[in-house]
Amino acid sequence: MKLLTLGVNHETAPVDIRETVSFTPERALSAMSELKNKQLVSECIILSTCNRTEIYCTPKTPDATKSIQTWLDAFFEQPENALTPYLYNYQDIDAVKHIMRVASGLNSLVLGEPQIFGQVKDAYNLAHKADSIHHTLENLFQHIFRTVKQVRTDTAIGSSPVSVAFSAVTLSKQFFGDLSEQTALLLGAGETIELVARHLKESQIGKLIIANRTLERAHTLAESVGGYAIQLDEIPDHLHEADLVIGSTGSPDAILKKAQVEPALKRRKNRPMFMVDIAVPRDIEASIDELEDVYLYTVDDLHEIIEDNKQSRQTAALEAEEIIDVQAETFMSQLSAIQQVNPLIQQYRQHCLEIKDQAMNQALHQLETGADPQEVIKKLANQLTNKLLHTPTKQLHQAGLSGKNNLIESARTLLLSDDAQHK
DSSP states (O other), rough: OOOOOOOOTTEEEEEHHHHTOOHHHHHHHHHHHHHHHHHHHHEEEEEEEEEEEEEEEEESSTTTHHHHHHHHHHTOOOOOSSSGGOOEETTTTTHHHHHHHHHTTTTTSSOOSSHHHHHHHHHHHHHHTTTOOHHHHHHHHHHHHHHHHHHHHHTTTTTSOHHHHHHHHHHHHHHHOOOOOOEEEEOOOHHHHHHHHHHHHTTTOEEEEEESSHHEEEEHHHHHTTOEEEEGGHHHHHGGGGGEEEEEOOOOOOSSSHHHHHHHHHHHHHEEEEEEEESOSSBBOOOGGSSTTTEEGGGGHHHHHHHHHHTTTHHHHHHHHHHHHHHHHHHHHHHHHHHHHHHHHHHHHHHHHHHHHHHHHHHHHHHTTTTTHHHHHHHHHHHHHHHHHHHHHHHHHHHHHHHHHHHHHHHHHHHHHOOOOOT
16 A cells, blocks of 8 residues: 545534544644654645545555554544544545545535635645655645646636535525625634625625634735624624624634623524534534524535535536546556666665775775876776676677567667767
8 A cells, every 4th residue: 555545524424523633733733743753654644624634645554544543533532433434545546536536626515616725735735844745745746736737727617616605605695685784794714704705795795794813814804895803802792783604713612602692692682693604613602503593504504505506517527537537547657667666776876886986995095005196087987987887788788689679779768868869
């Protein structure tokens, strides 16, 4: 086994399991270092988003799958095998195809959504920061990036992209109908909330409040969409204004608590609040759904809207799958060739270095005993040339006598530059 993908996603695990194994960037850095230090992997990348957590790695041992599953349970302080029912794993070419599908948006909750590609790139950059990515995964991910570009260029999978953000706004419009009289409170100011804000603006939302831990970032987004910004600790002062609440922060803990919503509902005098939590881990405390006049949806509730959009993309997805099949096979062929030839290159290089060291030591000894430097250099050059040419020349003579024309032509390619071949 050369490559392994291990993970959970929106198809195999509900949101409470996904948030259990969600990595912040800091924890991902720690985890990648730990995987290497425990000699479980040679290289690894961890991708963690709302809809998936996946480990891409070059395993150290044939039984690495079980070892990494056990490590994952321990890392998140879960009982042994607690995560096993939700985990999937892919090996070698299947692992390559899976990562290509993920990066191309073919394995997303919203088919063809483009945000995942940026998240894959972020995971790749984070792995570089952790020094957990080297030759094999570097070559793989460069190949993946080229494949995604081909998929986006050669198919319609990315045309009019529909995101989870769009689906959340669509669900809100289905609930309220006209949004022009409604006030929306957005939790966070990252890429997903920015998409939500722009979709709400296009839907002529009446009033837009953006709450974020960093006020400056919230201000920047608010100015671009005609809203106003507050800090997270100001939410209780404004919550009663919100008809619609959409959350998507990177917080490990819930931002909006039941104890905050109850007094806001009293001030609203039975006017309903519609909430969509598209964050993993969740931004909105699950118990809020128990309150009357609150309608709380999570990212898993967006399936119906997303399924409608999938139908229009199936043809493009099939075309993308064909590209991925070809590119995955190409990469695995290249990887196999590299792994076969690298030991030979290292062996030949070592052989040449030994010849060089022997000739150099003889030359240095001659110089120390007073020999003419010019004669020493001439002898060194002749000795190196003769010794390096001896074995290839002998083998080529034998190939000629045996009629091994294919070997002779291969040697011509290996030994002579293009210019030399045409002289």
